[in-house]
Amino acid sequence: MAFCRSKKYKKVNYVCFDNSVYLNVAIYLEENMTARGRTVKVFAEKIESGERERVPDEVIVEEPISIRLDGELIGTTMRTPGNDFELAAGFCLTEGLLNKAKIKSIRYCGQSSASEAEFNDVTVDTDGLAPKPTARLGPASSSCGICGVEAIENLLKSLEPLDLEAFEVDILTSVADHIQKEQDLFGVTGAVHAAMAFDRSGRSIIVREDIGRHNAVDKIVGTLYLEDSLPANDMGLWVSGRASFEMVQKAWAAGFACLIAVSGPSALAVETAKAAGLQLGGFARGNRINLYS
Numbered sequence: 001m002a003f004c005r006s007k008k009y010k011k012v013n014y015v016c017f018d019n020s021v022y023l024n025v026a027i028y029l030e031e032n033m034t035a036r037g038r039t040v041k042v043f044a045e046k047i048e049s050g051e052r053e054r055v056p057d058e059v060i061v062e063e064p065i066s067i068r069l070d071g072e073l074i075g076t077t078m079r080t081p082g083n084d085f086e087l088a089a090g091f092c093l094t095e096g097l098l099n100k101a102k103i104k105s106i107r108y109c110g111q112s113s114a115s116e117a118e119f120n121d122v123t124v125d126t127d128g129l130a131p132k133p134t135a136r137l138g139p140a141s142s143s144c145g146i147c148g149v150e151a152i153e154n155l156l157k158s159l160e161p162l163d164l165e166a167f168e169v170d171i172l173t174s175v176a177d178h179i180q181k182e183q184d185l186f187g188v189t190g191a192v193h194a195a196m197a198f199d200r201s202g203r204s205i206i207v208r209e210d211i212g213r214h215n216a217v218d219k220i221v222g223t224l225y226l227e228d229s230l231p232a233n234d235m236g237l238w239v240s241g242r243a244s245f246e247m248v249q250k251a252w253a254a255g256f257a258c259l260i261a262v263s264g265p266s267a268l269a270v271e272t273a274k275a276a277g278l279q280l281g282g283f284a285r286g287n288r289i290n291l292y293s
Contacts, residue, residue: 039185040061043057044056059189059191060189060192065078065079065084065122066120067088067122068109068122069092070123070124078212079212083223086218086219089222090217090220093225093230094218097133098126099131102126105124106125108122159253162233163277164233166257167258172236173289175198175238175260176285178196179238182194182207193213193215193216194216195207195216195239197220197224197237200235205235206224208223213239213247214250217251220237221250230255231255233255236279237251239261240262241261242261243264243282247269248265248276251278252273252276257278257279259280260282260284261281261284262285264283264290279291279293
């Protein structure tokens with residue numbers, strides 16, 4: 001799966017993970033990829049109080065990305081372009097596909113001459129040390145959590161319960177103030193989810209936005225993995241939307257001490273968080289929060 005090189009591409013450095021050491025690896029990115037970007041300008045008909053007006057608008061880009069592990073296709077998800085390598089690394093880790101194998105390299109592996117195909121296909125390489133992926137329950141959809149494993153029970157058995165200090169409540173209620181200042185894409189489009197890793201003082205460490213809320217979390221986890229900052233035992237994870245089982249699964253797999261969501265949790269999320277020893281909060285808005293575990 002050789003990467004296509006042509007005059008359309010420029011050489012840039014990307015940091016690739018290898019035995020806890022960063023290596024500068026040359027990859028080739030399409031020159032107009034930044035221009036294509038994560039948003040697209042369109043025109044919309046704005047209707048307000050019966051008045052119609054044609055106005056410019058900016059909408060979020062949504063494209064599929066295929067993720068491979070040692071050459072095997074493990075899923076295709078719809079995502080917002082950007083941080084694709086982190087997304088692939090995070091997906092492999094939070095889906096339990098690595099089984100302690102180290103990622104040696106991550107690269108785009110498209111074979112088509114079309115740029116959309118080349119940059120929508122990523123392979124994660126462990127030199128064959130990761131177990132062969134098991135049969136999937138179904139295709140990934142915006143990184144759908146449990147779809148990467150054969151059964152929920154098998155995933156839960158692969159994770160050790162956490163024994164971590166809980167976050168102070170006043171810290172948890174202050175987190176939303178930090179994230180609002182860093183949601184650039186949401187501010188422009190109003191159409192993306194966000195995730196944030198924060199420290200025990202409530203300070204934002206990493207923020208990622210994506211059309212899929214699970215993708216935003218995987219991009220956070222992948223970034224921490226590539227920075228050799230996992231497990232995230234002294235960090236909390238804030239997510240937009242609800243606290244579903246899949247979000248608890250991903251937070252647990254990355255070793256976060258807590259998971260805080262803007263909306264409420266599901267019953268299975270609460271049950272799983274208790275089994276994990278993960279502090280779980282919902283309805284975190286303003287100075288209020290509900291703690292479930």
